[in-house]
Amino acid sequence: MSRILAINPGSTSTKISVFEDHREIFTENVLHDYEELKAFSKVIDQEELRYKAIKEALFKRGLNFSDFDVIAARGGILRPVRAGVYAINELMLTDLKDAVAGEHASNVAAFIAKRISENFDIPAYVIDPVSVDEMEEVARISGLAGIERKSLSHALNIRRVIFSTAEKYGFSFKEKNFIVAHLGGGISIAAVRKGRMVDVDSANCEGPFSPERAGGLPILELVELCYSGKYTKDEMIKKLIQEGGIYSYLETKDVKEVEERAKSGDNRARLILEAMIYQIAKTIGEMATVLKGKVDYIILTGGIAKSEYICEKIRGRVGFIAKVERVPGEEEMLALAEAALRVINGIEKVQVYGGDYVD
Numbered sequence: 354m355s356r357i358l359a360i361n362p363g364s365t366s367t368k369i370s371v372f373e374d375h376r377e378i379f380t381e382n383v384l385h386d387y388e389e390l391k392a393f394s395k396v397i398d399q400e401e402l403r404y405k406a407i408k409e410a411l412f413k414r415g416l417n418f419s420d421f422d423v424i425a426a427r428g429g430i431l432r433p434v435r436a437g438v439y440a441i442n443e444l445m446l447t448d449l450k451d452a453v454a455g456e457h458a459s460n461v462a463a464f465i466a467k468r469i470s471e472n473f474d475i476p477a478y479v480i481d482p483v484s485v486d487e488m489e490e491v492a493r494i495s496g497l498a499g500i501e502r503k504s505l506s507h508a509l510n511i512r513r514v515i516f517s518t519a520e521k522y523g524f525s526f527k528e529k530n531f532i533v534a535h536l537g538g539g540i541s542i543a544a545v546r547k548g549r550m551v552d553v554d555s556a557n558c559e560g561p562f563s564p565e566r567a568g569g570l571p572i573l574e575l576v577e578l579c580y581s582g583k584y585t586k587d588e589m590i591k592k593l594i595q596e597g598g599i600y601s602y603l604e605t606k607d608v609k610e611v612e613e614r615a616k617s618g619d620n621r622a623r624l625i626l627e628a629m630i631y632q633i634a635k636t637i638g639e640m641a642t643v644l645k646g647k648v649d650y651i652i653l654t655g656g657i658a659k660s661e662y663i664c665e666k667i668r669g670r671v672g673f674i675a676k677v678e679r680v681p682g683e684e685e686m687l688a689l690a691e692a693a694l695r696v697i698n699g700i701e702k703v704q705v706y707g708g709d710y711v712d
């Protein structure tokens with residue numbers, strides 16, 4: 354039996370899970386004081402705070418870091434990489450430290466995992482980082498020379514729900530084509546052709562708006578706003594990534610609340626919710642063209658997919674394309690544990706993060 358510690362830092366919490374082989378022993382979402390987190394200018398500076406929080410959560414249950422056989426961590430915004438399991442090396446830590454590809458809560462995970470690994474002599478890996486990039490060449494062209502489309506997505510959950518759907522229906526995920534819409538605080542929608550994520554609407558800067566992110570915007574108005582003198586660069590980024598989308602219209606990021614408001618006669622909430630659903634469906638339609646109409650399953654996942662009401666409305670718009678599956682919530686912790694197990698059992702090779710990405 355192998356005991357696995359899975360670590361998944363989010364913007365306000367650190368989720369940890371303990372698995373014994375495939376069996377989940379417990380999962381805890383350790384909440385952090387937002388004010389305390391805000392005091393750090395870089396995400397990786399939160400290492401000590403989050404490390405201690407994880408240690409305490411384990412200690413409470415009579416566990417220590419030395420009780421584990423492997424550490425599996427969510428990968429941050431690294432250079433573009435193929436999907437898979439990566440050993441944590443110096444280049445990875447330097448890239449995360451320099452935030453070469455951007456800041457994200459998961460950037461700190463590799464540092465925590467490395468620390469445990471060194472102190473307790475346990476292997477540690479990061480798995481399916483948010484910068485998994487398997488896009489085809491044609492998908493990288495943005496429309497303006499000098500700006501390239503980027504693959505920044507909920508790759509860990511997207512790949513996991515494809516595995517679980519394939520398992521459910523008894524086929525290999527490499528035999529089929531999927532469109533996966535991860536519908537959480539951020540939204541990413543991917544076209545996955547026979548196991549390869551050939552295109553994705555990046556969670557931070559394209560596609561539908563989400564509870565907290567603006568998604569794709571009319572570009573000239575955006576330029577006007579940037580140069581209006583009202584906002585600094587950091588304020589603009591915050592406005593687009595943390596305070597955009599539903600939040601900018603309704604001052605809440607809670608879609609459950611918005612749905613309740615819409616159902617009880619709040620016309621503004623109804624319109625904004627309908628618009629998000631409309632944009633999600635439109636992007637799913639776009640991804641169907643990427644797969645030339647050969648779509649086997651559309652999978653709706655993430656917190657918002659817990660809503661039958663919203664999923665039915667999306668299904669109403671995209672059901673003509675393919676069968677719509679719902680995988681409510683996310684399976685990221687399980688995805689981390691299973692990947693580590695595949696390595697332990699010799700089913701999957703550990704890859705070297707080396708900036709040697711070849712398409």
Ligand SMILES: Nc1ncnc2c1ncn2[C@@H]1O[C@H](COP(=O)(O)OP(=O)(O)O)[C@@H](O)[C@H]1O
Pocket residue numbers: 536537538539564606607608609610612655656657658659660682683
């Ligand atoms: N039953 C539900 N119905 C509608 N929306 C829901 C439901 N449960 C959670 N959500 C919404 O899902 C969003 C968060 O999704 P989640 O995947 O947990 O986000 P993240 O991990 O990105 O923070 C929130 O807007 C939340 O209100």
Ligand SMILES: CCCC(=O)OP(=O)(O)O
Pocket residue numbers: 363457483505506507537538539540556557
């Ligand atoms: C940066 C892409 C992945 C992402 O948006 O994750 P969160 O929704 O967890 O911030």
